[in-house]
Amino acid sequence: MPDIAENPLTKLSEALAERVGLARVLVAGIAAPGHRLRSGTLWRKDVVVASEQSFPEASDATVTLADGRVYAGRVAGRDSGTNVIALRLDGTPDPAALRAGESRPGALVLTLGAEENGISARLGIISSVGPAWHSRAGGRIDRRITLDIGMARREEGGPVVDASGGLLGISTFGPRGRVLVIPASTVDEVLEPLLSKGRVERGWLGLALQPVLVPEALQAEAGQSRGLMIMRIAKDSPGGAANLHAGDILVTIAGESVTSPAMLARHLGPDSVGKQVELRLIRADKPLSVQVTVGTRPI
Numbered sequence: 001m002p003d004i005a006e007n008p009l010t011k012l013s014e015a016l017a018e019r020v021g022l023a024r025v026l027v028a029g030i031a032a033p034g035h036r037l038r039s040g041t042l043w044r045k046d047v048v049v050a051s052e053q054s055f056p057e058a059s060d061a062t063v064t065l066a067d068g069r070v071y072a073g074r075v076a077g078r079d080s081g082t083n084v085i086a087l088r089l090d091g092t093p094d095p096a097a098l099r100a101g102e103s104r105p106g107a108l109v110l111t112l113g114a115e116e117n118g119i120s121a122r123l124g125i126i127s128s129v130g131p132a133w134h135s136r137a138g139g140r141i142d143r144r145i146t147l148d149i150g151m152a153r154r155e156e157g158g159p160v161v162d163a164s165g166g167l168l169g170i171s172t173f174g175p176r177g178r179v180l181v182i183p184a185s186t187v188d189e190v191l192e193p194l195l196s197k198g199r200v201e202r203g204w205l206g207l208a209l210q211p212v213l214v215p216e217a218l219q220a221e222a223g224q225s226r227g228l229m230i231m232r233i234a235k236d237s238p239g240g241a242a243n244l245h246a247g248d249i250l251v252t253i254a255g256e257s258v259t260s261p262a263m264l265a266r267h268l269g270p271d272s273v274g275k276q277v278e279l280r281l282i283r284a285d286k287p288l289s290v291q292v293t294v295g296t297r298p299i
Contacts, residue, residue: 019110019165020121024066025095026159026167029114030073030087032058039113039158040087041170045094047195049187050157051172052078052085063089066119077194081139081202082186083172086194100184101166103129103145108163111147111171111179113155124149124179134265138202138297139190145181146174193270203268203275204297206237207244209261214249218282226259227251227282242279242292249282268294 028040028048032055040050040063048063055078063073073087105126113120130144147160151171160168160181167184174180193200209228219225227249233239250258254277258264267277272294279290 015163016110016121016123019161019163020112020119022096022165023098023110023112023159023161023167024119025093026098027066027112027114027119029064029116030055030061030157031064032056032061037114037116037154039155039171041157041159042092042095043086043187043191046089046092047076047191048073048087048089048092049170049191050085050087051170051182052080052083053172054153054156055085061087063087064114065092077198077200079139079190079194079200081135081137081200082141082190083135083139083182084170084187084190084194086191088195098161098165098167101160101162101164101168103143103162103168103181103183105129109147109149109160109168110163111149111151111155111158111160113152113158113171120152120155122149122151122155134262136261136265138204138265138268139200140186140266140269142183142185142189143181145169145183147171147179147181149179151179199299201270201273202297203270203272203294204238205264205268205292205294206234206239207250208232208234209250209264211260212249214251214282215285218285218287221287222251222280222282224251224257224259228258228261228264238292238295242290244279244281244290244292245283247283250279251282252280253277268297 030038030040035056040048043049061073063071071089076086076088078085127148128146169181169183208231212229230248
């Protein structure tokens with residue numbers, strides 16, 4: 001009898017199951033007292049990371065790995081800027097390091113999460129890949145990776161791997177319920193300050209801002225048609241110390257145009273704290289420049 005050709009769907013199914021099998025050691029179920037189960041990722045020995053936005057205001061949690069072993073975890077630090085929270089455990093295995101995944105639009109991905117009695121896995125594709133971006137809370141995320149995939153809320157924070165088994169990062173929900181990836185490089189960048197200081201220090205001016213049109217008569221002088229109106233100034237903030245006023249329109253910082261809060265956030269990273277920068281403003285239909293010393297964003 002002629003050999004029966006191998007079923008390509010069976011081959012694909014086996015390959016996906018193999019990838020899940022390799023990545024399942026990274027899946028962590030996190031149960032904070034009085035809250036439902038959430039997912040996390042065993043990032044390295046004795047350290048689990050998860051999505052900060054979905055984690056309750058708790059300092060301790062019970063963490064269960066995919067092999068059933070249970071550990072007491074304590075929150076070491078959290079960063080709303082990159083949406084990463086880090087928990088310390090004691091005595092976990094050192095997970096086998098997965099190579100870095102490759103993010104390409106249209107490529108298959110697997111998201112893993114925690115279940116009450118094991119793990120879950122979902123298959124989807126990368127719908128888009130964009131450059132580095134800044135969140136409204138000031139965090140820099142190395143790439144904007146959007147997934148076309150369905151995911152339960154409890155699965156947020158679990159590992160995301162590509163079809164070859166490479167680790168892309170951890171999952172999170174973005175605007176309008178879209179599933180995004182917090183890249184592994186971003187997690188690595190914030191992990192040490194979270195473990196050592198409990199936070200990532202970033203720059204802060206203490207301004208509530210709203211995008212607006214620059215008055216038409218001043219657009220040529222400002223060199224742009226849009227800016228950011230100062231709506232409110234926090235008490236004891238750098239903006240207050242620099243005598244900024246509600247109603248001022250901010251057009252540049254350090255010589256660069258700003259037309260959205262995210263553009264301003266690019267200038268307020270960890271290296272900006274304590275530095276003096278020049279702000280160009282429009283006040284009462286007149287341009288002016290103000291020097292301001294960047295402070296540390298409050299927790």
